[in-house]
Amino acid sequence: MKGLRVVVTYKCNFMCSNCRYSCTPYKKGAMDVQKFKREVYQAMDDGYNNYVIIDGGEYFISGGLVFKYLKSIDKINIKKSIVTNANWGKKELFNYTLQSLKKYGIDEIIIKYDYFHSPFTDIDTIKESIKKSIRMDFKVAICSTFESESINTPKDIYTYNFIKDINKNFSDIKFIFESTEAYKFPSLSHRYILKNEKVVLY
Numbered sequence: 701m702k703g704l705r706v707v708v709t710y711k712c713n714f715m716c717s718n719c720r721y722s723c724t725p726y727k728k729g730a731m732d733v734q735k736f737k738r739e740v741y742q743a744m745d746d747g748y749n750n751y752v753i754i755d756g757g758e759y760f761i762s763g764g765l766v767f768k769y770l771k772s773i774d775k776i777n778i779k780k781s782i783v784t785n786a787n788w789g790k791k792e793l794f795n796y797t798l799q800s801l802k803k804y805g806i807d808e809i810i811i812k813y814d815y816f817h818s819p820f821t822d823i824d825t826i827k828e829s830i831k832k833s834i835r836m837d838f839k840v841a842i843c844s845t846f847e848s849e850s851i852n853t854p855k856d857i858y859t860y861n862f863i864k865d866i867n868k869n870f871s872d873i874k875f876i877f878e879s880t881e882a883y884k885f886p887s888l889s890h891r892y893i894l895k896n897e898k899v900v901l902y
């Protein structure tokens with residue numbers, strides 16, 4: 701499986717201390733839609749053609765930006781995923797957004813939550829987001845970061861209990877585990893090529 705991850709903005713409504721892209725509400729700007737489209741087509745040509753993940757930043761706070769990206773690649777038939785902190789999962793707007801994502805062929809909603817997100821949102825909101833996404837027939841993945849391999853720090857125990865809770869209450873959820881160390885890029889100014897995933901940064 702080789703795919704593409706495009707980090708389209710560093711603007712986010714959260715300021716998680718583990719954020720691999722150092723996103724904050726104070727960061728400005730987002731990737732140009734034409735550049736996004738070019739990068740996706742280039743990645744396809746380079747063989748990274750199994751999936752595309754639109755990552756950030758929380759681009760859902762920037763109006764309909766994500767739909768412009770999706771429209772630009774609507775002819776491409778590969779697995780498409782979006783990443784969100786889902787902080788608005790309890791609002792009616794979340795349903796409308798999911799409906800639009802469906803129309804644009806999104807397959808998977810990747811929701812990020814762990815100890816590091818907990819100062820900014822709560823588990824009930826995450827559960828509500830999962831429920832709504834499943835109801836709309838999306839695949840759901842939960843992405844969480846651990847800081848120790850043995851999962852024995854208070855932060856990791858919090859995250860572990862969250863994962864257990866989600867696993868107990870929902871079936872067919874994919875879990876993606878990351879380490880606080882794994883993605884510490886020395887600089888955010890260039891493109892990074894990982895083995896099976898091409899990452900393009902804004």
Ligand code: SF4
Nearest residue numbers: 712714716719757785
């Ligand atoms: S929600 Fe995600 S993008 Fe935003 S600061 Fe936290 S880790 Fe970074």
